[in-house]
Amino acid sequence: ETGVTQSPTHLIKTRGQQVTLRCSSQSGHNTVSWYQQALGQGPQFIFQYYREEENGRGNFPPRFSGLQFPNYSSELNVNALELDDSALYLCASSYDSKQGNTIYFGEGSWLTVV
Amino acid sequence: GNSVTQMEGPVTLSEEAFLTINCTYTATGYPSLFWYVQYPGEGLQLLLKATKADDKGSNKGFEATYRKETTSFHLEKGSVQVSDSAVYFCALSVLEYSTLTFGKGTMLLVSP
Numbered sequence: 164e165t166g167v168t169q170s171p172t173h174l175i176k177t178r179g180q181q182v183t184l185r186c187s188s189q190s191g192h193n194t195v196s197w198y199q200q201a202l203g204q205g206p207q208f209i210f211q212y213y214r215e216e217e218n219g220r221g222n223f224p225p226r227f228s229g230l231q232f233p234n235y236s237s238e239l240n241v242n243a244l245e246l247d248d249s250a251l252y253l254c255a256s257s258y259d260s261k262q263g264n265t266i267y268f269g270e271g272s273w274l275t276v277v
Numbered sequence: 278g279n280s281v282t283q284m285e286g287p288v289t290l291s292e293e294a295f296l297t298i299n300c301t302y303t304a305t306g307y308p309s310l311f312w313y314v315q316y317p318g319e320g321l322q323l324l325l326k327a328t329k330a331d332d333k334g335s336n337k338g339f340e341a342t343y344r345k346e347t348t349s350f351h352l353e354k355g356s357v358q359v360s361d362s363a364v365y366f367c368a369l370s371v372l373e374y375s376t377l378t379f380g381k382g383t384m385l386l387v388s389p
Contacts, residue, residue: 167320194375196377198377203381203382204381204382205281205366205379205381205382206366206377208376208377219376221376253320253321255321257375266323268320268322270320
């Protein structure tokens with residue numbers, strides 16, 4: 164049990180639709196990152212939020228966007244869904260964005276785009 | 278850029294066998310190194326980590342040593358159990374934002 168909770172756990176969307184995934188970070192953690200894990204692959208970094216500001220972004224298009232709230236919970240929004248967006252979306256939290264700090268993952272949200 | 282290369286799986290072992298999963302990396306800067314484990318249908322759990330050269334991370338009988346000269350962080354366990362069956366990911370982080378770069382994962386299957 165990492166203390167990072169994500170919702171929903173599973174969802175199915177149609178190509179072109181929009182989706183919002185939610186994450187509650189571990190108590191006391193001010194940094195949240197989102198990762199996309201395609202089937203059979205390692206997770207890929209999407210972006211990170213630190214104290215409500217975007218603090219880094221991976222190689223994902225602008226239709227992937229996010230928010231972090233004052234209580235450090237976070238949302239991932241994906242617009243204009245494509246079939247290739249089907250994946251497990253993982254939220255991870257840590258205290259400060261410092262190298263070597265332990266990063267805790269939630270159980271993920273499985274997104275299927277049809 | 279940063280990258281992690283792991284041996285391809287699946288690795289199939291009998292219970293009580295010795296396990297090695299190879300991991301090598303390239304990094305811009307001095308990385309911290311991690312092993313994460315993912316059980317079927319679940320998220321990632323941190324297994325162990327090492328933050329500087331020659332450090333040994335260990336947990337639940339698993340070990341890995343940070344070898345800067347060979348840019349490696351191989352995972353080992355002396356005697357595997359059926360319950361160790363999972364996918365194992367090697368990962369690194371460097372200064373920028375402490376984000377993780379993962380390998381593709383290695384599936385371990387342990388039979389009784």
